[in-house]
Amino acid sequence: MKLLLEALRNVFRKPATIEYPRVATPIEPSSRGRHFADLRKCIGCSLCAIECPSKVITMKKLPDELKPPHNKRGLYPVINYLGCIFCYRCVSVCPVKAYITTDEYRLATDSVETSEQLSLATLKS
Numbered sequence: 001m002k003l004l005l006e007a008l009r010n011v012f013r014k015p016a017t018i019e020y021p022r023v024a025t026p027i028e029p030s031s032r033g034r035h036f037a038d039l040r041k042c043i044g045c046s047l048c049a050i051e052c053p054s055k056v057i058t059m060k061k062l063p064d065e066l067k068p069p070h071n072k073r074g075l076y077p078v079i080n081y082l083g084c085i086f087c088y089r090c091v092s093v094c095p096v097k098a099y100i101t102t103d104e105y106r107l108a109t110d111s112v113e114t115s116e117q118l119s120l121a122t123l124k125s
């Protein structure tokens with residue numbers, strides 16, 4: 001009888017779990033998600049790559065036609081999100097505050113957006 005009552009109660013209870021991904025999970029306001037360099041600001045100094053504790057930032061050469069005048073070295077950071085621990089050290093050390101931060105945590109999607117694509121798109125916007 002006790003079991004039956006418990007079962008009946010659970011039929012009308014709100015589920016304790018979230019049906020992710022059909023229902024979005026709540027995100028803390030300060031949560032650290034996908035981030036990438038805004039190449040309209042980045043000066044290619046490499047400081048973020050040097051300071052990254054996971055060593056997942058590679059400095060890549062910008063195509064000549066996209067090289068902005070303020071980036072004399074013509075380099076920009078590309079992050080391998082697979083190894084990133086989202087500590088945001090790179091964000092805090094950047095001398096020109098070039099990192100764009102988001103709370104996007106869904107990195108395993110079928111529409112792959114790499115940090116390279118996101119950063120290069122900042123020069124086209």
Ligand code: SF4
Pocket residue numbers: 051052053054055056057079083084085086087088089090091
């Ligand atoms: S968030 Fe941390 S681990 Fe990720 S790229 Fe930046 S410094 Fe490296």
Ligand code: SF4
Pocket residue numbers: 037041042043044045046047048049076077093094095096097098099
């Ligand atoms: S620290 Fe900032 S300015 Fe320097 S390479 Fe990284 S994003 Fe660019």
